[in-house]
Amino acid sequence: MLKAEGLKKSYGTLQVLKGIDLQVNKGEIVAIVGASGAGKSTLLHLLGTLDKPDSGQxxxxxxxxxxxxxxxxxxxxxxxxxxxxxxxxxxxxxxALENVMMPGFIGGKAEPDLKKRANELLKILGLSQRAEHKPSEMSGGEQQRTAVARALINAPSIILADEPSGNLDSKTALELHQLFFKLRKELDQTFIIVTHNAELAGMADRKIELADGLVKL
Structure with a gap:
């Protein structure tokens, strides 16, 4: 489903990624781990096409x-x-409802269809009662679940998550982690998750560890 071959990325004279090869199959939950500065977020930005590699495909x-x-x-x-x-x-x-719909609006989708799908996602994520609430009226966990619903609104092939539970308390973080597995089961969703959370990494189907800009073998 997703295959990276020889991805390299430098910023100035600093070579952050030195040739990354990886493959992720549909329905997998893959954790990317490694020390700070190993290149995890840079890799995620390339996989998400938010940045382009110097070489590789x-x-x-x-x-x-x-x-x-x-x-x-x-x-x-x-x-x-x-x-x-x-x-x-x-x-x-x-x-919350409007936030979830936003990527669909950007994609030019019809508002009635978007609203129906956004409400369905909020229900799946246990947020039906928060649909009309603004972020300031929701807890941190509710806000992050709203962000997950927003990520799902266009039925993407893959979800990329960068430290998704890093700003949550341990109980709420565990609930979010369990939610990813529920979404995989119910929607056959694929996830690549950059995390320092050892528990989440241990729950994933696979761990890919980066060290010094390379996949550690």
Whole structure:
């Protein structure tokens, strides 16, 4: 489903990634681990097409994504990839429902269909009673679950999560981790998760450890 071959990335004279090869299959939950500075977030940005590698290629559903022009790549990213970050990045002036719908609006989808799907996702995530609440009226865990629903709204091929529980207490973090497995079971969703959380990494189907810009064998 996703295959990275020889990804390299430098910033100035600092070589962060030195040739990353990895493959993720549909329905897998894969954890990317490693010490700070190992290149985890840089790799996630490349896998999410938020940045381009200096060399190497990324295939998603057998499509070489980095040959696309900027506009086509942005459309591809919006439709095929969902993102969950450590800080939920919800828009404070909008309700949970409106935040969840936002990537669909960007993708030009019809509002009635979007609203129906957003409400379905909020129900799956136990947030039906929070649909009209703004982020400031929700707990940290509720905000992060709203961010997960937003990541799912366009039915992406894969969800990329960067320290998704890093800003949550241990109980709420465990609930979020369990939610990922529920979504895999119910929606056949694929996840790549960068985490320092040993418990979450241990729950994943596979762990990929980065060290000094390479996959540690």
């Amino acid at each position: 990324l295939l998603m559903n057998n499509e070489n994504v980095f040959v696309k022009n900027a506009a086509d790549l942005a459309r591809f990213r919006n439709n095929a990839i969902g993102f969950v970050f450590q800080f939920h990045n919800l828009l404070p002036e909008f309700s």
